[in-house]
Amino acid sequence: DIQMTQSPSTLSASVGDRVTITCRASQSISSWLAWYQQKPGKAPKVLIYKASSLESGVPSRFSGSGSGTEFTLTISSLQPDDFATYYCQRYDSWWTFGQGTKVGIK
Amino acid sequence: QVQLVESGGGVVQPGRSLRLSCAASGFTFSSYAMHWVRQAPGKGLEWVAVISYDGSNKYYTDSVKGRFTISRDNSKNKLYLQMNSLRAEDTAVYYCARDPETNCTGGVCYSYFDYWGQGTLVTVSS
Numbered sequence: 001d002i003q004m005t006q007s008p009s010t011l012s013a014s015v016g017d018r019v020t021i022t023c024r025a026s027q028s029i030s031s032w033l034a035w036y037q038q039k040p041g042k043a044p045k046v047l048i049y050k051a052s053s054l055e056s057g058v059p060s061r062f063s064g065s066g067s068g069t070e071f072t073l074t075i076s077s078l079q080p081d082d083f084a085t086y087y088c089q090r091y092d093s094w095w096t097f098g099q100g101t102k103v104g105i106k
Numbered sequence: 107q108v109q110l111v112e113s114g115g116g117v118v119q120p121g122r123s124l125r126l127s128c129a130a131s132g133f134t135f136s137s138y139a140m141h142w143v144r145q146a147p148g149k150g151l152e153w154v155a156v157i158s159y160d161g162s163n164k165y166y167t168d169s170v171k172g173r174f175t176i177s178r179d180n181s182k183n184k185l186y187l188q189m190n191s192l193r194a195e196d197t198a199v200y201y202c203a204r205d206p207e208t209n210c211t212g213g214v215c216y217s218y219f220d221y222w223g224q225g226t227l228v229t230v231s232s
Contacts, residue, residue, distance in 0.1 A: 032216070034218035034219075036151075038151075042224075043201055043222035043223060043224055043225055044151065044201075044219075044222055046218055046219065046220055049217075049218045055220070087150065087151055089151075089218060091216050091217055091218050092216060093216055094153075094216070095141070095153040095156070095216075096153065097151040097152065097153065098150070099150045100150045100151075
């Protein structure tokens with residue numbers, strides 16, 4: 001079973017900071033990776049799919065990169081609305097989420 | 107616009123059953139595979155089950171196999187999750203979610219989830 005591991009689990013940042021979250025797969029998943037944002041009490045929202053494709057309507061400050069086993073989500077300039085928890089998800093041949101990264105205010 | 111609305115959650119005793127529903131609107135429900143995903147209080151997301159667009163193929167995570175059954179009624183635009191032999195560890199918010207791809211072999215497209223419902227809370231407790 002392929003495991004997904006995110007790092008860090010939590011991070012503190014300021015508005016305007018560049019933020020990078022990493023997701024590692026225990027085996028290659030090619031580019032079959034999505035990133036979601038979830039705010040408290042709300043459903044997750046997809047940001048990135050196929051590792052680097054921006055979902056329609058998502059601000060361009062979000063970007064994704066990587067393939068194989070290592071992936072990153074980057075927020076180029078953190079905005080107040082971006083304080084949330086972020087999850088990666090593999091969907092190559094099954095569906096597994098990372099444990100999440102909570103982005104908080106420094 | 108696409109809408110998914112879950113219902114049927116509540117408090118149930120261990121060993122009892124519950125059926126969740128997800129009402130879909132704003133898209134051709136019968137063309138898309140659908141999923142259930144759950145989130146225990148304060149925890150991360152866990153995929154639970156998927157059903158193909160026509161209901162012919164279904165897959166489950168190991169922890170619910172033999173206890174949960176996913177189904178759909180395309181004439182009513184509804185997705186269901188029948189949960190039997192409930193355990194305390196099944197306590198979670200349950201979300202339905204749509205797979206954005208269509209026309210995949212076997213009816214289940216291994217894809218991400220583009221739309222989610224707001225979730226319904228299931229609490230298993232005596």
